[in-house]
Amino acid sequence: MCYSDEKAVPLFNSDNCHGDTFYYSTTERVKQAIDFWNYSYNNRHFVRWTVILNDTNEKIGTIEMFHRLAEDEFNHYGIxxxxxxxxxxxxxxxxxxxxxxxxxxxxxxEVKAILTKAITKxxxxxxSLVQNGYKPVNRKVMNYDDYYVRFAEQ
Known part of the structure:
Protein backbone atom coordinates (compact mmCIF):
# COMPACT_ATOMS: atom_id res chain seq x y z
CA MET A 1 0.00 0.00 0.00
CA CYS A 2 1.29 3.45 -0.87
CA TYR A 3 0.56 4.98 2.54
CA SER A 4 3.05 2.73 4.32
CA ASP A 5 5.69 3.22 1.60
CA GLU A 6 8.28 5.55 3.14
CA LYS A 7 9.81 6.29 -0.29
CA ALA A 8 6.44 7.39 -1.68
CA VAL A 9 5.28 9.65 1.16
CA PRO A 10 7.51 12.65 0.30
CA LEU A 11 5.90 12.79 -3.16
CA PHE A 12 2.36 13.10 -1.79
CA ASN A 13 0.63 16.47 -1.64
CA SER A 14 -0.28 16.93 2.01
CA ASP A 15 -0.53 20.72 1.70
CA ASN A 16 -3.37 22.15 3.77
CA CYS A 17 -4.10 18.73 5.33
CA HIS A 18 -3.67 19.85 8.93
CA GLY A 19 -0.37 18.06 9.51
CA ASP A 20 -1.34 14.69 8.04
CA THR A 21 1.69 13.37 6.14
CA PHE A 22 -0.23 10.35 4.80
CA TYR A 23 2.26 7.90 6.26
CA TYR A 24 0.14 5.21 7.91
CA SER A 25 1.83 2.31 9.66
CA THR A 26 -1.31 0.61 11.02
CA THR A 27 -4.47 -0.77 9.46
CA GLU A 28 -6.50 1.24 11.96
CA ARG A 29 -4.98 4.51 10.75
CA VAL A 30 -5.73 3.60 7.12
CA LYS A 31 -9.34 2.82 8.07
CA GLN A 32 -9.62 6.23 9.75
CA ALA A 33 -8.33 7.92 6.61
CA ILE A 34 -10.77 5.99 4.42
CA ASP A 35 -13.63 6.92 6.75
CA PHE A 36 -12.63 10.58 6.39
CA TRP A 37 -12.40 10.24 2.60
CA ASN A 38 -15.88 8.68 2.50
CA TYR A 39 -17.24 11.45 4.72
CA SER A 40 -15.62 14.05 2.45
CA TYR A 41 -17.09 12.43 -0.65
CA ASN A 42 -20.57 12.22 0.89
CA ASN A 43 -20.35 15.91 1.82
CA ARG A 44 -19.03 16.94 -1.61
CA HIS A 45 -15.63 18.14 -0.36
CA PHE A 46 -13.50 15.92 -2.61
CA VAL A 47 -13.44 12.60 -4.45
CA ARG A 48 -10.70 10.02 -3.90
CA TRP A 49 -10.35 7.02 -6.18
CA THR A 50 -8.20 3.92 -5.96
CA VAL A 51 -5.67 3.53 -8.75
CA ILE A 52 -5.79 -0.07 -9.98
CA LEU A 53 -3.54 -1.62 -12.63
CA ASN A 54 -5.81 -2.98 -15.36
CA ASP A 55 -3.56 -5.97 -16.16
CA THR A 56 -3.23 -7.30 -12.60
CA ASN A 57 -6.01 -5.60 -10.58
CA GLU A 58 -3.26 -4.51 -8.16
CA LYS A 59 -4.11 -1.43 -6.07
CA ILE A 60 -1.14 0.90 -6.47
CA GLY A 61 -2.35 4.20 -5.02
CA THR A 62 -5.08 6.81 -5.01
CA ILE A 63 -5.93 10.09 -6.66
CA GLU A 64 -8.00 12.91 -5.26
CA MET A 65 -9.71 15.79 -7.01
CA PHE A 66 -11.78 18.74 -5.85
CA HIS A 67 -13.06 22.12 -6.99
CA ARG A 68 -11.32 24.77 -4.92
CA LEU A 69 -13.34 27.78 -3.77
CA ALA A 70 -11.22 30.58 -2.36
CA GLU A 71 -10.83 34.32 -2.47
CA ASP A 72 -7.55 34.30 -4.36
CA GLU A 73 -6.30 33.95 -7.92
CA PHE A 74 -6.75 30.15 -7.80
CA ASN A 75 -10.50 30.28 -7.16
CA HIS A 76 -12.39 27.68 -9.26
CA TYR A 77 -9.22 25.69 -9.91
CA GLY A 78 -9.18 21.96 -9.31
CA ILE A 79 -6.61 20.36 -7.04
CA GLU A 110 -16.41 22.52 -13.35
CA VAL A 111 -12.91 23.97 -13.04
CA LYS A 112 -11.01 26.31 -15.34
CA ALA A 113 -7.62 24.85 -14.43
CA ILE A 114 -6.09 21.91 -12.60
CA LEU A 115 -3.28 22.37 -10.09
CA THR A 116 -1.12 19.50 -8.94
CA LYS A 117 2.05 19.33 -6.89
CA ALA A 118 5.40 17.85 -7.86
CA ILE A 119 8.44 18.45 -5.68
CA THR A 120 11.78 18.97 -7.40
CA LYS A 121 13.01 15.41 -6.81
CA SER A 128 4.82 13.59 -17.21
CA LEU A 129 3.21 16.86 -16.17
CA VAL A 130 5.16 18.85 -18.76
CA GLN A 131 4.44 16.24 -21.44
CA ASN A 132 0.72 16.55 -20.63
CA GLY A 133 0.54 20.33 -20.87
CA TYR A 134 1.15 21.34 -17.24
CA LYS A 135 3.42 24.29 -16.55
CA PRO A 136 5.13 25.37 -13.32
CA VAL A 137 3.12 27.97 -11.41
CA ASN A 138 6.38 29.59 -10.19
CA ARG A 139 4.69 31.18 -7.18
CA LYS A 140 3.03 30.02 -4.02
CA VAL A 141 -0.37 28.35 -4.02
CA MET A 142 -1.95 28.70 -0.56
CA ASN A 143 1.55 29.41 0.82
CA TYR A 144 3.00 26.24 -0.78
CA ASP A 145 5.53 25.73 -3.54
CA ASP A 146 6.04 23.18 -6.35
CA TYR A 147 2.69 23.43 -8.13
CA TYR A 148 1.98 22.85 -11.82
CA VAL A 149 -1.11 24.05 -13.69
CA ARG A 150 -2.99 23.15 -16.84
CA PHE A 151 -5.83 25.29 -18.14
CA ALA A 152 -8.99 23.86 -19.68
CA GLU A 153 -8.54 25.72 -22.97
CA GLN A 154 -5.48 23.68 -24.00
Missing amino acids: LRIDLQSNFESMAIINEILEIANENFFKAF ATKRIA
Whole structure:
Protein backbone atom coordinates (compact mmCIF):
# COMPACT_ATOMS: atom_id res chain seq x y z
CA MET A 1 0.00 0.00 0.00
CA CYS A 2 1.29 3.45 -0.87
CA TYR A 3 0.56 4.98 2.54
CA SER A 4 3.05 2.73 4.32
CA ASP A 5 5.69 3.22 1.60
CA GLU A 6 8.28 5.55 3.14
CA LYS A 7 9.81 6.29 -0.29
CA ALA A 8 6.44 7.39 -1.68
CA VAL A 9 5.28 9.65 1.16
CA PRO A 10 7.51 12.65 0.30
CA LEU A 11 5.90 12.79 -3.16
CA PHE A 12 2.36 13.10 -1.79
CA ASN A 13 0.63 16.47 -1.64
CA SER A 14 -0.28 16.93 2.01
CA ASP A 15 -0.53 20.72 1.70
CA ASN A 16 -3.37 22.15 3.77
CA CYS A 17 -4.10 18.73 5.33
CA HIS A 18 -3.67 19.85 8.93
CA GLY A 19 -0.37 18.06 9.51
CA ASP A 20 -1.34 14.69 8.04
CA THR A 21 1.69 13.37 6.14
CA PHE A 22 -0.23 10.35 4.80
CA TYR A 23 2.26 7.90 6.26
CA TYR A 24 0.14 5.21 7.91
CA SER A 25 1.83 2.31 9.66
CA THR A 26 -1.31 0.61 11.02
CA THR A 27 -4.47 -0.77 9.46
CA GLU A 28 -6.50 1.24 11.96
CA ARG A 29 -4.98 4.51 10.75
CA VAL A 30 -5.73 3.60 7.12
CA LYS A 31 -9.34 2.82 8.07
CA GLN A 32 -9.62 6.23 9.75
CA ALA A 33 -8.33 7.92 6.61
CA ILE A 34 -10.77 5.99 4.42
CA ASP A 35 -13.63 6.92 6.75
CA PHE A 36 -12.63 10.58 6.39
CA TRP A 37 -12.40 10.24 2.60
CA ASN A 38 -15.88 8.68 2.50
CA TYR A 39 -17.24 11.45 4.72
CA SER A 40 -15.62 14.05 2.45
CA TYR A 41 -17.09 12.43 -0.65
CA ASN A 42 -20.57 12.22 0.89
CA ASN A 43 -20.35 15.91 1.82
CA ARG A 44 -19.03 16.94 -1.61
CA HIS A 45 -15.63 18.14 -0.36
CA PHE A 46 -13.50 15.92 -2.61
CA VAL A 47 -13.44 12.60 -4.45
CA ARG A 48 -10.70 10.02 -3.90
CA TRP A 49 -10.35 7.02 -6.18
CA THR A 50 -8.20 3.92 -5.96
CA VAL A 51 -5.67 3.53 -8.75
CA ILE A 52 -5.79 -0.07 -9.98
CA LEU A 53 -3.54 -1.62 -12.63
CA ASN A 54 -5.81 -2.98 -15.36
CA ASP A 55 -3.56 -5.97 -16.16
CA THR A 56 -3.23 -7.30 -12.60
CA ASN A 57 -6.01 -5.60 -10.58
CA GLU A 58 -3.26 -4.51 -8.16
CA LYS A 59 -4.11 -1.43 -6.07
CA ILE A 60 -1.14 0.90 -6.47
CA GLY A 61 -2.35 4.20 -5.02
CA THR A 62 -5.08 6.81 -5.01
CA ILE A 63 -5.93 10.09 -6.66
CA GLU A 64 -8.00 12.91 -5.26
CA MET A 65 -9.71 15.79 -7.01
CA PHE A 66 -11.78 18.74 -5.85
CA HIS A 67 -13.06 22.12 -6.99
CA ARG A 68 -11.32 24.77 -4.92
CA LEU A 69 -13.34 27.78 -3.77
CA ALA A 70 -11.22 30.58 -2.36
CA GLU A 71 -10.83 34.32 -2.47
CA ASP A 72 -7.55 34.30 -4.36
CA GLU A 73 -6.30 33.95 -7.92
CA PHE A 74 -6.75 30.15 -7.80
CA ASN A 75 -10.50 30.28 -7.16
CA HIS A 76 -12.39 27.68 -9.26
CA TYR A 77 -9.22 25.69 -9.91
CA GLY A 78 -9.18 21.96 -9.31
CA ILE A 79 -6.61 20.36 -7.04
CA LEU A 80 -5.41 16.94 -8.19
CA ARG A 81 -3.50 14.80 -5.72
CA ILE A 82 -1.68 11.72 -7.00
CA ASP A 83 -0.47 9.20 -4.40
CA LEU A 84 1.33 6.16 -5.83
CA GLN A 85 3.52 3.40 -4.42
CA SER A 86 7.12 4.35 -5.12
CA ASN A 87 7.72 1.39 -7.47
CA PHE A 88 4.80 2.63 -9.63
CA GLU A 89 5.92 6.27 -9.78
CA SER A 90 6.55 6.05 -13.52
CA MET A 91 5.85 8.28 -16.49
CA ALA A 92 3.64 5.63 -18.09
CA ILE A 93 1.31 5.39 -15.09
CA ILE A 94 1.29 9.12 -14.37
CA ASN A 95 0.61 9.81 -18.06
CA GLU A 96 -2.44 7.53 -17.92
CA ILE A 97 -3.74 9.31 -14.82
CA LEU A 98 -3.20 12.73 -16.39
CA GLU A 99 -4.88 11.65 -19.62
CA ILE A 100 -8.01 10.72 -17.66
CA ALA A 101 -7.84 13.96 -15.65
CA ASN A 102 -7.30 16.13 -18.73
CA GLU A 103 -10.17 14.50 -20.64
CA ASN A 104 -12.71 14.41 -17.82
CA PHE A 105 -11.97 16.49 -14.73
CA PHE A 106 -12.35 20.02 -16.12
CA LYS A 107 -15.98 19.36 -17.01
CA ALA A 108 -16.83 16.92 -14.20
CA PHE A 109 -15.53 19.30 -11.51
CA GLU A 110 -16.41 22.52 -13.35
CA VAL A 111 -12.91 23.97 -13.04
CA LYS A 112 -11.01 26.31 -15.34
CA ALA A 113 -7.62 24.85 -14.43
CA ILE A 114 -6.09 21.91 -12.60
CA LEU A 115 -3.28 22.37 -10.09
CA THR A 116 -1.12 19.50 -8.94
CA LYS A 117 2.05 19.33 -6.89
CA ALA A 118 5.40 17.85 -7.86
CA ILE A 119 8.44 18.45 -5.68
CA THR A 120 11.78 18.97 -7.40
CA LYS A 121 13.01 15.41 -6.81
CA ALA A 122 9.85 13.96 -8.45
CA THR A 123 11.54 14.00 -11.85
CA LYS A 124 9.31 11.38 -13.51
CA ARG A 125 6.18 13.14 -12.31
CA ILE A 126 7.45 16.51 -13.51
CA ALA A 127 8.33 15.05 -16.92
CA SER A 128 4.82 13.59 -17.21
CA LEU A 129 3.21 16.86 -16.17
CA VAL A 130 5.16 18.85 -18.76
CA GLN A 131 4.44 16.24 -21.44
CA ASN A 132 0.72 16.55 -20.63
CA GLY A 133 0.54 20.33 -20.87
CA TYR A 134 1.15 21.34 -17.24
CA LYS A 135 3.42 24.29 -16.55
CA PRO A 136 5.13 25.37 -13.32
CA VAL A 137 3.12 27.97 -11.41
CA ASN A 138 6.38 29.59 -10.19
CA ARG A 139 4.69 31.18 -7.18
CA LYS A 140 3.03 30.02 -4.02
CA VAL A 141 -0.37 28.35 -4.02
CA MET A 142 -1.95 28.70 -0.56
CA ASN A 143 1.55 29.41 0.82
CA TYR A 144 3.00 26.24 -0.78
CA ASP A 145 5.53 25.73 -3.54
CA ASP A 146 6.04 23.18 -6.35
CA TYR A 147 2.69 23.43 -8.13
CA TYR A 148 1.98 22.85 -11.82
CA VAL A 149 -1.11 24.05 -13.69
CA ARG A 150 -2.99 23.15 -16.84
CA PHE A 151 -5.83 25.29 -18.14
CA ALA A 152 -8.99 23.86 -19.68
CA GLU A 153 -8.54 25.72 -22.97
CA GLN A 154 -5.48 23.68 -24.00
